[in-house]
Each structure stands twice: as structure tokens, then as C-alpha cells.
Amino acid sequence: MRHLWLILLAVSFVTAEENHWSYKTPKIPETPKIQSHDWVTNEIDFFILSKMERNGLKQSDTQSPERLIRRLYLDLVGLPPSLNEVDSFLLDPSVNHYSEIVDKLLSSKHFGEKWAISWLDLARYADSDGYQRDGFRNVWPYRDWVIRSLNADMPYDQFTIEQLAGDLIVNATESQKIATGFNRGPTLNLEAGTDPEEDRVKQVVDRVNTTATVWLGTSLECAQCHDHKHDPFSIEDYYSMFAFFNNTPIEGKRRPNGNDASMDYSGVDIKVSLSDAELIERKRAKESASINQSEYVTKVKELCDTLSDEKLIQLKEKHPKEVKLAKSDDISYKDALAIDKVFFKKSESAGVLTSLKAKITKNQSRAKGGKFQIGFTSRVMKEMTQERKTRVLLRGDFTNPGVEVVANTPSLLPSFPEDFPKNRLGLARWIVSKDNPLTSRVAVNRVWNELFGRGIVTSIEDFGYKGVAPTHPDLLDWLAVTFQSTDHWSMKKLIKRIVLSSTYRQSSKLHAEAQRLDPLNEFYSRGPRNRLPAELIRDNALTISGLLSKKMFGRPVRPNQPNNFWRVIGEVDNNYYVSEGEDLYRRGIYTIWRRSAHYPSFANFDAPTRGACSVKREASNTPLQALTLLNDPVFVEMAEAFSRRIMKETSEMDTTQQLDHAFRLALSRSPGSRELEALKKIYFTALDTDGSSESAWFEIATTILNLHETITK
The missing domain is CATH 1.10.238 (Recoverin; domain 1)
Known part of the structure; x- marks a missing residue:
């Protein structure tokens, strides 16, 4: 009898897995019947009003024109409207005029700056490695790629593929390679005594967990050590996903061995000399040319041999251009040294490049006014030529490997197509395939949360059994299918549809009846009213004061902050060099993001450290916030x-x-x-x-x- 009971329990659990709402393919539902048709602007309103009527609620009046246009501006571009823009809308607050303003804001270059903030939280974007040493990294090109992609309304499926596997696309462009900076976001442990393999495994684990959270709304990390306790994912499922990301080299600036020496290893990038043009010194984000004792270069020749045929030089135009450069084999080793008369010896340590700092400064001045400017390097993904075997790590311990597994997707979800490559590119295509029941749902729910302050599924990071069921499941499915099939993954079309709805345009004023029947606004009986993210609080104040610089892109800036806030850590330069001129007043998205000590006012207003993927920011209410503003x-x-x-x-x-x-x-x-x-x-x-x-x-x-x-x- 006991065995029969266990069998029945197992069968019922499998049945429940198959019937869970999020694992079913979304379909267009029937439009619900409502009583107040006059209020409806688009399909969204049918689903919202139907639920309100069933719960004895009435919709709120349309928000006043002044407040509505301010809400719209802050939601779409993160900046308040000018008085001229407000006055223009007051003269004609019609839906048609409102729609025209929506189109203008969606085409604004500042749209990407606002919407990139939440994506960078997901991508755990930061300008430093984390841990105690928390050295700086050069990843801002990825941040700029996100902004440009959002402004260009890159379809979400392509947006996904390029970030997960841009380097594996045939004839990948520099832009597509930079996009893979998404998965170079994990913290990097450079502390003394670190086991390189242990840190590599931790980074792969981070990539698996982040990918599952961002695109599948799944807390897959529970299956790293054992079968998931709540969702239908086994430890074998986990390490099959792990295999997709397990074919990248060991990362970090550790002592190189032979051909492992690389440009990313050295503290200063290899210099490029052009005899018929300005001399360009290629360096990373570090302001100093010195390197640490644990970071040294063997020989210029060995380093040159590791460089690819194509390197990126930044011209003065808006976008980077690809330039073919000669490799070291095209000239003799002796002549190569003679060009710059700079070489390195193994015996030299931390001070060996001190003199090079002055040389870089000199060459920078030579380049001013010329065609070329200092280029940059950025961390990207790269696949190894020889595939690394993947084994289940028992209890998540990298020193305790178990059975071998191959790259595959979780067994409960749609099967991995046989004609897809078993690498990150195949995984990315599977994620955005029409059969995947999670990707479009998770994406539209996150956009809804961004605009309303709560998702249709409030547990926006978890669509599994421990997550919260959707308040409006039919609306979620309608949005998901429309986003994928009708809008062809266009984020801007999705956002426009939402902000044009009567639901979004409601007044946020709370009435007694709504407070009693809908205290949390889960039925959307009133418009959204939420505190701005930390970066936008500062951007808003800069705009109001007239100080805001609208300069876009480039290296992170360092606005004023309290003295001595950065503490001395290891061998890393911890002096906070304050920016000058308009860089003091640029938008918050360009402020340097240091994990161990990120910008104080951002921290006080709940911006995450980005040590891990952050799906939703909490909104605390503390005395520090009032003291910050004051x-x-x-x-x-x-x-x-x-x-x-x-x-x-x-x-x-x-x-x-x-x-x-x-x-x-x-x-x-x-x-x-x-x-x-x-x-x-x-x-x-x-x-x-x-x-x-x-x-x-x-x-x-x-x-x-x-x-x-x-x-x-």
C-alpha cells in the first residue's frame, strides 16, 4: 500500500508539472466581455476592465494632462518634460496628440538610456571585478551597445542571440562580439590563492543562473547541488545547461603560460604604431600604465602572436570602424621592437612601465586633432576550439565530478532541435523559438513591471511553482503572443501599446472604495505611482536645475561624491579622481559602478551592487534618503x-x-x-x-x- 501511495504521489506531481500555467505554450485568448466600452482604448483595457468589474471596482478618471505627460516622459526617456512641452499638451490633450508624443519619445536618443538601466541590472553590469580587490574592468562598450540597440529597437530575439552568442554568428561584427559582454559580467576573483578552475566554474554557474532568470523566469540555481525541490528540474538538467557555457577559456589576469599570454592578461594593451598616421597607444580603462607584480608580460612577440587579424580603432565618427592591422609576422621581431623601442623582461616588476605612462601621455597629445583617437578593448566571450567535457558536479563541488553530460535544455521544456548547434548560439535560438512558453511571457511581464511598478506576475524572477500566479493570465498570454507574432519582438511597439491604453493613463489618486477593494492595485483600478530609480532621481534633479549634460556614451564618469568614500583595497588604485566639466553632470547611467563602493546616492536609493543578476529593485524608505536629498x-x-x-x-x-x-x-x-x-x-x-x-x-x-x-x- 505504501509503495502504491508513493507511485500515485509521483504521478500526480508529474501531472502537475505538465499542467503548470507557465510551461504551456501561450495562445491568444478570447476577448472578455465588459460593460463600459466607452473607456476602452485597446485590447489591454478589455482584460483589465473585465477583472475590475468582476471585483466590484470602477476605473479611475484619466490622469490630468500635466501629470500624465510627466509620467510618460519619465517612463519613456527618464527625464521630465520642458514647460513648452507641457504647455503644448495642455492646449491639446487629445489621444491623438498624446500618441504623437509617445512616438516622439520612443524615437528619442534618450529612450535607450532610460530603458538600459533595468537591463544592466539583469546583466550585472559594473565597472569593477568585485571581491576585496575589486579592480577596474573595461566593459563600458557593452553598456553603450545596450543603449544603441534599444534606441534602434533591435528585435528582442536578435537582442537575445547577440548577447548570448554574438561571437558565434557567422562573420560576427565587432558590435556582435561586444554584445557578448553580457556574459562577461560575473564577478572575477583575483585574490591571492584563488584556484583558477574554481573561479571559472563559479562564472559558468553565474551564466547558467542568469540566463535562466533573465529569459526563462526560472530559479535554476537550486538544481546546482541537487534536484530542484520545487520546480521540475534535475541536477542533470542543470549541468546539461552548464555545458552550453562550459567551453570558454579560464579568465582573469593570472600568470600566463606560453601561448596562454593574451592582450586581456596584461595591464597595458599592446600598442599599435602606424608609420603613415598618428601613433596610437592602445590601453585599457586604467589611467596608469603601471602593472602589478602578479601581472606581467613575457615578450612583445608572444603577445603579438595572440592578437587576431582585426583590431578595433576608434575613429572620431560616432561609431567604431573596423581596421585591418598588420600582425607581428609581417615584420621581423627586431624591427617590431625598433618601432617603439619598448620591451619587457620577466625580471622587471611593478614599476617597469612607469616610464611608459609619460610616453602614452606624449602620444596622446600627438594624436589630438588627428584622424585617430585612442581605441579600447572590451571583455567578450570566445569559444575554445577543443570542446571541454562537462560532468555533473556532485553537491555543486568542482572537485567532485560525476557522470558526463552533453549540452541540452531542461527535459520538461520543448526539446532542443536536432539541427541547432550544441553551443551558445543553439541555446539562444532555442530560447527565442516560437515553441518556448516562457521567453515572451517573461519579457512582457518585465516591461509591464517597469511601467506599473508591479508585474502581472509579481514574482517577475520566478514563473515556477514557488512564484506568484498571474493576476491577469489571459492578458499576459495575449501580450506574449502579440509581442512575438504581431510585433515581431519589437520592444517599442509593446511599450507603445501599453502606454496608449486607458489603463496606463488612469489617475493615480487613491479613492476610498479602491483602497478597500484593491489596496495593492493588483486589479489596476488606478494609474501607476512609483518612486524613480536612483539614477533617474539624480537625472531629474539635474534637469530641473539646468545642469544636465546630454552627452552620450563613452567611458564611465566620476561625479562628486563624499571624500574618502573609496577605501584602500589591496594593490588597486583607490583614489577617486573627480571628472571635470560637463562630465560632472552626465546621466547616472554613465557613472562609474564599483561593486565594493558604488555611488553613495545610488546605494541610498536601493540601486544594487550588481554582484549578481538583479531582477527587481526594492523601494525602501530610510532617513538616509532624506539626508541625501538635503x-x-x-x-x-x-x-x-x-x-x-x-x-x-x-x-x-x-x-x-x-x-x-x-x-x-x-x-x-x-x-x-x-x-x-x-x-x-x-x-x-x-x-x-x-x-x-x-x-x-x-x-x-x-x-x-x-x-x-x-x-x-
């Missing part, structure tokens, strides 16, 4: 600039008009009567106390920048 030197500077802007733009207005103008600059709307009286009291109290209008307007600027509404969309 006392952080950067926000004090923005308040000072904002006060100067107010005085400059309102010199011929009376005090009431001045206060109205200042309030509208920040919030796109005029203050209410009580708000206006409060502002007047603050202004005249400061004026009476100090006798200075500059001080009074500084108090007003500080007050407005510190409002909850200012940091909320």
Missing part, C-alpha cells in the same frame, strides 16, 4: 543652480508667479492653494531671516527638490 554636496549644488535658474527666468514676475514657475519646472503642474501658501511662508521666512533673495530662493529650490512628488512619477 545634504549631499551634489544635491546642494543642484539646489543652488536651481535657485539661480528661478531668479534668471522670473526676474520680471511677482513672487506668486515666481513660485508657480519654480514649482512647474519640477513637477510640470502649478501648486495648489495650500502648497502655494506653504511655499510663500518658506520664502518670506528665509527672506526675513537672512535678508537675501538668493538665500530665500535657495530654500525654495531645496524644498521643491526634496518633495516626495519630485522623486516620484
